[in-house]
Amino acid sequence: MSAEVVSHAVGARSSLKTRRLPKWTPAGVAGAAVVIALLAVYLPGAGGPVLTGIAAALIFLIGLTVLSAAVENGRAARNRLATSLVYAAFVLALAPLLSVAYTLLVKGSDRMSLYFLQVSMNNVSAFDNEGGAYHAIIGTLEQAGIATLITVPLGVLGAIYIVEYGRGRLSMLIRFFVDVMTGIPSIVAGLFILAFWVLIVSPYFNNGRPQYSGFAAALALSVLMLPTVVRSTEEMLRLVPGALREGAYALGIPKWRTILRIVLPTAAPGIVTGVMLAVARACGETAPVILVAFGNPAINFNPFSGGQESLSLFVYDQAGAASKYAPGRAWAAALTLVVLVLALTVAAKLLARRNKLGR
Amino acid sequence: MSHTSLTTTPVDAQGAGGGGALPRGRRFGAETVFRGAATAAGSMVLVIIVAIAIFLIVKAIPSLRADHESFFTYQQWFADSSPAKFGIAAIAFGTVLTSALALLMAVPVALGIALCLTHYAHRRVASVLGFFVDLLAAVPSVVFGLWGRDYFYRPVSDFAKWLHDNFGWIPLFGSNGPYGRSILLGSIVLAIMVLPIVTSLSREVFLQTPTQNEEAALALGATKWEMIRTAVLPYGRPGIIAAVMLGLGRALGETIALALTLGAVYNVSFDLLGPGGNTIAANIALKFGEANPTGRSALIASGLVLFAITLVVNMTARAIVYRRREFTGGAA
Numbered sequence: 267m268s269a270e271v272v273s274h275a276v277g278a279r280s281s282l283k284t285r286r287l288p289k290w291t292p293a294g295v296a297g298a299a300v301v302i303a304l305l306a307v308y309l310p311g312a313g314g315p316v317l318t319g320i321a322a323a324l325i326f327l328i329g330l331t332v333l334s335a336a337v338e339n340g341r342a343a344r345n346r347l348a349t350s351l352v353y354a355a356f357v358l359a360l361a362p363l364l365s366v367a368y369t370l371l372v373k374g375s376d377r378m379s380l381y382f383l384q385v386s387m388n389n390v391s392a393f394d395n396e397g398g399a400y401h402a403i404i405g406t407l408e409q410a411g412i413a414t415l416i417t418v419p420l421g422v423l424g425a426i427y428i429v430e431y432g433r434g435r436l437s438m439l440i441r442f443f444v445d446v447m448t449g450i451p452s453i454v455a456g457l458f459i460l461a462f463w464v465l466i467v468s469p470y471f472n473n474g475r476p477q478y479s480g481f482a483a484a485l486a487l488s489v490l491m492l493p494t495v496v497r498s499t500e501e502m503l504r505l506v507p508g509a510l511r512e513g514a515y516a517l518g519i520p521k522w523r524t525i526l527r528i529v530l531p532t533a534a535p536g537i538v539t540g541v542m543l544a545v546a547r548a549c550g551e552t553a554p555v556i557l558v559a560f561g562n563p564a565i566n567f568n569p570f571s572g573g574q575e576s577l578s579l580f581v582y583d584q585a586g587a588a589s590k591y592a593p594g595r596a597w598a599a600a601l602t603l604v605v606l607v608l609a610l611t612v613a614a615k616l617l618a619r620r621n622k623l624g625r
Numbered sequence: 626m627s628h629t630s631l632t633t634t635p636v637d638a639q640g641a642g643g644g645g646a647l648p649r650g651r652r653f654g655a656e657t658v659f660r661g662a663a664t665a666a667g668s669m670v671l672v673i674i675v676a677i678a679i680f681l682i683v684k685a686i687p688s689l690r691a692d693h694e695s696f697f698t699y700q701q702w703f704a705d706s707s708p709a710k711f712g713i714a715a716i717a718f719g720t721v722l723t724s725a726l727a728l729l730m731a732v733p734v735a736l737g738i739a740l741c742l743t744h745y746a747h748r749r750v751a752s753v754l755g756f757f758v759d760l761l762a763a764v765p766s767v768v769f770g771l772w773g774r775d776y777f778y779r780p781v782s783d784f785a786k787w788l789h790d791n792f793g794w795i796p797l798f799g800s801n802g803p804y805g806r807s808i809l810l811g812s813i814v815l816a817i818m819v820l821p822i823v824t825s826l827s828r829e830v831f832l833q834t835p836t837q838n839e840e841a842a843l844a845l846g847a848t849k850w851e852m853i854r855t856a857v858l859p860y861g862r863p864g865i866i867a868a869v870m871l872g873l874g875r876a877l878g879e880t881i882a883l884a885l886t887l888g889a890v891y892n893v894s895f896d897l898l899g900p901g902g903n904t905i906a907a908n909i910a911l912k913f914g915e916a917n918p919t920g921r922s923a924l925i926a927s928g929l930v931l932f933a934i935t936l937v938v939n940m941t942a943r944a945i946v947y948r949r950r951e952f953t954g955g956a957a
């Protein structure tokens with residue numbers, strides 16, 4: 267390959283310096299493309315702003331490539347084409363993000379009010395214009411909270427096993443399946459808790475009838491959070507310098523105390539970041555909650571008995587209701603959910619930036 | 626549970642504290658307890674995966690006994706009626722079709738973004754842009770579903786109409802409206818959702834390309850694109866394959882966004898534009914509310930199939946990553 271490149275470069279030129287397009291060419295071509303697209307597509311009314319944008323992008327791509335092929339050479343043209351495509355990919359990905367954010371803000375703020383956050387849907391039918399998301403917020407917070415309480419000790423201990431104790435086959439196996447477990451679909455986790463907890467275990471506590479509950483949802487969320495927490499904790503524990511451990515051992519501190527008093531506190535900020543990201547993920551899960559918490563229009567503070575709503579389930583329910591008021595509630599609840607999730611995510615990222623162990 | 630895992634602790638390693646062996650008298654002290662707890666917690670992962678398989682099988686068997694049609698070839702889903710008739714042919718097909726289409730759209734874009742973040746954008750700009758991609762991953766799937774159903778269907782249906790008008794002779798685009806919830810809409814939404822995963826994994830892979838390889842290519846006179854084609858992409862190929870498979874695993878299991886954007890029609894059809902499409906996961910979410918015990922068991926049976934598929938896909942992907950990690954010695 268390298269030989270071919272070199273011969274190409276030598277054969278294609280007559281003078282010592284190849285001809286290059288001036289630096290402002292891409293900007294110039296872009297401007298021209300926008301003008302042509304406006305004249306050819308937008309003004310005659312052949313398409314809206316989206317189609318005009320696509321036309322402009324295509325004109326830019328073709329124009330710059332042809333120009334470069336004519337003035338420079340084929341290799342430079344391919345290079346410019348690749349650069350444009352790489353940036354185009356980025357714009358393509360940002361477009362839906364911006365669109366989602368814009369739609370959320372516009373449609374979600376219609377119904378958003380203190381009232382919406384303070385009332386439940388008890389005795390409110392889909393065709394009424396009242397109702398709010400209070401019961402769903404309670405559900406989400408309780409379920410995510412219980413899931414965190416279950417997952418954090420289990421996940422951190424599991425990571426300690428992998429990093430500090432694990433040797434040989436079992437440790438390899440566990441590491442491998444932690445990674446595999448991150449890919450378990452949320453609906454499968456929901457079905458598992460449905461089959462295991464709701465249909466088999468819970469009847470023992472509920473006179474033989476299956477008990478849908480917020481706790482079951484928390485269990486399902488734990489299944490989803492566990493691998494994420496183990497993985498991020500594992501990475502953080504590995505970053506703790508070995509010298510710290512050795513220093514502790516040298517002072518005669520047993521291994522378990524070293525881990526609890528030296529290693530964990532050092533890694534704590536990173537672990538908290540990982541947990542917060544996992545919680546944010548879990549808050550947004552809908553599928554398992556549908557299956558095991560079943561929903562409830564009224565406020566239910568007790569996660570162990572009776573159906574419980576969650577924000578994502580509320581969004582889904584309202585999205586499915588055929589009423590002109592339901593979409594407004596769905597969007598407002600979606601906005602609440604996204605604000606909650608984003609607050610957790612951004613806080614976690616900021617915390618990660620202050621983490622001294624670094625990445 | 627903890628008993629089984631305790632016995633698997635290597636015997637020779639028992640009591641070996643980091644600071645040398647513990648005093649003999651304290652062999653069964655806190656150290657042993659702590660190590661046992663950690664081992665038990667680690668083994669929990671294995672226990673859960675095995676338990677998922679066992680409990681799903683146990684709860685799926687009653688419906689499979691009651692099924693009056695072939696579970697694997699029948700296309701309809703009448704699990705709640707008696708006699709119960711249901712099969713996963715249509716929904717399994719829909720799952721594979723939407724996931725494949727989503728990956729077809731998402732992978733080139735994701736690789737482009739990953740290259741942009743690692744090799745094109747300025748470092749500080751790249752960290753900000755990478756943050757936006759991470760935000761895309763943080764948006765809950767129900768929000769994407771709602772957005773797709775209430776808003777994004779409009780440009781997509783315009784696009785579908787254009788496709789039909791100009792390429793209607795291709796059977797894929799043969800459907801003549803109404804252009805609302807369709808496989809096309811579902812798979813585009815799905816593509817947006819798997820984008821961040823494929824991006825972040827391939828970004829890590831691209832970052833690991835040895836600088837010597839890149840600089841050698843540039844020193845030989847390669848343009849930036851030629852450098853990427855000859856140094857970055859070949860080096861990252863196993864990683865890219867793994868990233869695509871992990872994206873596939875995510876796409877196969879996606880539930881709510883597809884329940885809101887697909888047409889929930891039970892047939893095996895390649896028609897992308899008309900009302901149609903359904904997946905195993907979406908079917909579970911849609912049918913669960915009104916399911917009787919047999920119906921519930923039938924949904925669990927379909928979930929078992931989904932679990933098996935995603936498990937195989939994920940294990941293959943991780944096996945590729947692990948082999949690569951041993952090969953390069955880095956953390957992939």
